[in-house]
Amino acid sequence: VKDPSATPRHEDHPTTRIAVIGAGLVGATTAYAILRTGIAAEIVLVDANQTRAEGEAMDLAHATPFERPSRIWAGDWDDVAGAAVVVVAAGSGQKPGQTRLELAQRNAGIMRDIATRTAAVAPDTILLVATNPVDVLTRVALQASGFPPSRVIGSGTLLDTARFRALLADFYDVDPRSVHVFIIGEHGDSEVPVWSLANIAGMRLRDYAAAHDQPYPEAELAQIFQETRDAAYRIIERKGATYYAIASGLARVVEAIVRDQHTVMSVSSLVDGPFGIHDVCLSLPAVVGRDGLERILPLLLDETEEQALRHSADVVRTAIEGVQAG
Numbered sequence: 299v300k301d302p303s304a305t306p307r308h309e310d311h312p313t314t315r316i317a318v319i320g321a322g323l324v325g326a327t328t329a330y331a332i333l334r335t336g337i338a339a340e341i342v343l344v345d346a347n348q349t350r351a352e353g354e355a356m357d358l359a360h361a362t363p364f365e366r367p368s369r370i371w372a373g374d375w376d377d378v379a380g381a382a383v384v385v386v387a388a389g390s391g392q393k394p395g396q397t398r399l400e401l402a403q404r405n406a407g408i409m410r411d412i413a414t415r416t417a418a419v420a421p422d423t424i425l426l427v428a429t430n431p432v433d434v435l436t437r438v439a440l441q442a443s444g445f446p447p448s449r450v451i452g453s454g455t456l457l458d459t460a461r462f463r464a465l466l467a468d469f470y471d472v473d474p475r476s477v478h479v480f481i482i483g484e485h486g487d488s489e490v491p492v493w494s495l496a497n498i499a500g501m502r503l504r505d506y507a508a509a510h511d512q513p514y515p516e517a518e519l520a521q522i523f524q525e526t527r528d529a530a531y532r533i534i535e536r537k538g539a540t541y542y543a544i545a546s547g548l549a550r551v552v553e554a555i556v557r558d559q560h561t562v563m564s565v566s567s568l569v570d571g572p573f574g575i576h577d578v579c580l581s582l583p584a585v586v587g588r589d590g591l592e593r594i595l596p597l598l599l600d601e602t603e604e605q606a607l608r609h610s611a612d613v614v615r616t617a618i619e620g621v622q623a624g
């Protein structure tokens with residue numbers, strides 16, 4: 299007979315709390331995506347603009363009867379305590395006349411402050427950074443929090459990889475989940491598509507196309523990558539910001555962590571060794587689970603891809619140095 303006194307007490311099973319810092323377009327949409335998955339019992343929104351966070355929390359809470367129950371509120375830093383994951387989407391957008399470097403320096407200051415506060419109130423949490431420039435800010439968050447590299451993850455090329463899969467799926471007329479490919483390196487202009495490992499149904503893209511009487515037009519496929527890489531510019535031209543796809547991606551990372559799924563995804567983290575790259579945050583496929591980023595999976599790249607990855611690492615390193623000098 300089970301000893302009732304041995305029944306685990308409530309504190310042994312803490313409620314799953316997710317904190318979202320920055321309740322702007324990306325943060326609020328991410329909270330909505332998390333809400334829809336049902337993985338969080340509690341979602342707290344923290345924003346420098348408290349009124350904005352309150353409005354978003356109220357609106358989100360009213361969706362719960364249609365979605366899943368979750369307690370959602372606009373909180374302060376004390377409420378971040380105990381969060382399983384702290385998603386950071388706080389930052390300022392580019393002001394007219396402001397250079398990318400000036401924006402990076404400004405957001406780096408915000409990130410230092412957020413990472414330091416997070417470490418103080420939630421020393422065991424996992425930081426998930428989305429604010430741009432995301433690779434640079436992941437490195438800043440790593441340093442300011444003092445967390446081990448496994449607990450500081452940037453969204454990196456998670457979104458670029460998703461965009462690439464969606465566009466290739468459209469081209470080959472299959473489910474985007476059936477297209478396997480990664481974009482690695484910087485989340486930005488120097489990112490690298492890994493064509494050599496792209497596959498559908500386990501067949502390299504070129505072989506898949508040949509076997510199924512479909513085209514493999516190199517110029518058109520190169521164009522698909524360019525559209526992927528430049529998608530943010532095209533969307534921002536049209537609607538001013540991007541947030542749905544990144545929000546779905548961030549919610550997916552949160553789910554992989556909370557449910558300990560050991561999911562392979564391209565996210566940014568400290569790379570120190572693979573491909574001779576040292577002390578830079580950039581994206582490679584990695585296994586994500588309860589402990590955060592469990593391990594990076596270096597890929598078997600061809601020579602051109604490897605060179606392009608090293609170049610991308612140099613670009614990010616220069617940007618990190620620029621921010622540190624500021």
Ligand SMILES: NC(=O)c1ccc[n+]([C@@H]2O[C@H](COP(=O)([O-])OP(=O)(O)OC[C@H]3O[C@@H](n4cnc5c(N)ncnc54)[C@H](O)[C@@H]3O)[C@@H](O)[C@H]2O)c1
Pocket residue numbers: 319320321322323324325344345346347350387388389390391408411427428429430431432453454457485539540541544
């Ligand atoms: N990584 C990606 O793939 C990806 C995709 C889209 C957007 N982004 C980035 O996400 C960030 C947010 O974008 P957005 O469209 O939501 O911007 P937004 O302006 O709508 O929201 C930013 C929010 O951050 C808040 N904020 C500013 N400083 C803060 C601080 N110190 N503490 C708490 N909150 C603070 C602001 O009040 C605002 O509500 C930007 O840096 C953007 O470039 C990244």
